[in-house]
Amino acid sequence: MITCGFVGLGLIGGSIARALKANRKDIVIIACDPNEETLKLATEQKIADEAYPAPCDAFTACDYIFLCAPVSHNDENLLKILSYRKKDCILTDVGSVKTPINSLIHSLGLTDCFIGGHPMAGSERIGFANSKAGLLENAYYILAPAPQVPVAKIAEFQGLVASMGAIPLQVESQKHDYVTAAVSHLPHIVAAALVHLVQDHDDAQGLMKSIAAGGFKDITRIASSSPVMWEQICMTNTVNISRLLQDYIDALGIVQKELQEHDSASLYAFFDGARAYRDSFIDAGSGPIKKDYSIRLDIPDEAGSIAAVSTLLALNNISIKNIGIVHNREAQEGVLRIEFYEEDSITKAIQLLNRRGYVTHI
Numbered sequence: 001m002i003t004c005g006f007v008g009l010g011l012i013g014g015s016i017a018r019a020l021k022a023n024r025k026d027i028v029i030i031a032c033d034p035n036e037e038t039l040k041l042a043t044e045q046k047i048a049d050e051a052y053p054a055p056c057d058a059f060t061a062c063d064y065i066f067l068c069a070p071v072s073h074n075d076e077n078l079l080k081i082l083s084y085r086k087k088d089c090i091l092t093d094v095g096s097v098k099t100p101i102n103s104l105i106h107s108l109g110l111t112d113c114f115i116g117g118h119p120m121a122g123s124e125r126i127g128f129a130n131s132k133a134g135l136l137e138n139a140y141y142i143l144a145p146a147p148q149v150p151v152a153k154i155a156e157f158q159g160l161v162a163s164m165g166a167i168p169l170q171v172e173s174q175k176h177d178y179v180t181a182a183v184s185h186l187p188h189i190v191a192a193a194l195v196h197l198v199q200d201h202d203d204a205q206g207l208m209k210s211i212a213a214g215g216f217k218d219i220t221r222i223a224s225s226s227p228v229m230w231e232q233i234c235m236t237n238t239v240n241i242s243r244l245l246q247d248y249i250d251a252l253g254i255v256q257k258e259l260q261e262h263d264s265a266s267l268y269a270f271f272d273g274a275r276a277y278r279d280s281f282i283d284a285g286s287g288p289i290k291k292d293y294s295i296r297l298d299i300p301d302e303a304g305s306i307a308a309v310s311t312l313l314a315l316n317n318i319s320i321k322n323i324g325i326v327h328n329r330e331a332q333e334g335v336l337r338i339e340f341y342e343e344d345s346i347t348k349a350i351q352l353l354n355r356r357g358y359v360t361h362i
């Protein structure tokens, strides 16, 4: 059996714990979290075999200890958990910034037992109640092992990560912090700033807020993320974020100048270049952004509607990868989203559903 300890069992800790429990039979989970409701839920749902409000003796059984609180709290928790760490236990974290914890590990002389981690998947939702076993599926899980961790220990941990459904990828801490500042941290600032812009410019009736459609909602979904988490990320990856933010401000300044000068050729090149590069992300066969074979359809708001659709597809040998209600209606139309394994299934499903009178949307 492998005993995994979790210090913080929110969205990410909870999702890792669920994935391990779902995919393996040999996992024991010991968790601590200051949130009482989380401890209750995790025990009731049989995700945590043992749950405590704070680090305690029980953690001396752990083969791995995952630090899964917001980044600065992970540093504090690392210090608290050390007295409960058995020899050979691997310490790891899931924090979105890697350099500060890496420095702390060096200063504590723990360079033979720490593997920094960062799953490149998540959501704007918070807490254990929103955690999912499938959250990390096919996502890169960045590993930044300290220099003296034995190769065999790194390989074992990679195996554990793979069994969560994630793809382990080794990246050095400082490089990690620069790269994630560009693809994750800056976008969260941009999203929050856009939301503030609309709030500050809307009229008394909130017309902007009412009519905001897919474009605004797609680019600002992440503005609903945890302010505690993002404040701590900004406070710990400040230099990288600030440098990239300056480059971004400069780029916006150039666009503003092109607008003021009615420079249509430059504006066209700006959008065209972005489109080509962004499309190349989607077209990649592997990587975190996968091709999405999904459709949406309108269904009556009554019991059995989802079952009727899934049965119809199953009877016609069309396999469903995922099915669920679209709660936020960002897509404007259709309330049921169905994801398939391959492109072919989309055409077949649409023909079948349309013949039965369903209105479908791609």
Ligand SMILES: NC(=O)c1ccc[n+]([C@@H]2O[C@H](COP(=O)([O-])OP(=O)(O)OC[C@H]3O[C@@H](n4cnc5c(N)ncnc54)[C@H](O)[C@@H]3O)[C@@H](O)[C@H]2O)c1
Binding pocket: 007, 008, 009, 010, 011, 012, 013, 032, 033, 034, 035, 038, 068, 069, 070, 071, 073, 074, 077, 094, 095, 096, 097, 118, 119, 120, 121, 122, 123, 124, 125, 126, 127, 128, 226, 229, 233
């Ligand atoms: N949310 C994401 O999309 C995402 C993705 C990858 C990595 N991360 C990283 O994962 C970590 C956790 O983020 P999350 O999204 O799961 O947040 P979360 O708010 O859902 O969960 C954090 C959990 O830590 C607990 N906690 C808070 N303070 C604590 C403390 N001092 N000691 C112990 N537990 C404490 C909270 O009760 C909560 O259950 C962060 O370091 C974040 O940078 C987040």
Ligand SMILES: O=C(O)C(=O)C[C@]1(C(=O)O)C=C[C@@H](O)C=C1
Binding pocket: 095, 096, 119, 120, 121, 122, 123, 124, 125, 183, 184, 185, 222, 225
């Ligand atoms: O999908 C989201 O909601 C996320 O913000 C996830 C996201 C990101 O892509 O920026 C957020 C923080 C992380 O550390 C890793 C992933």
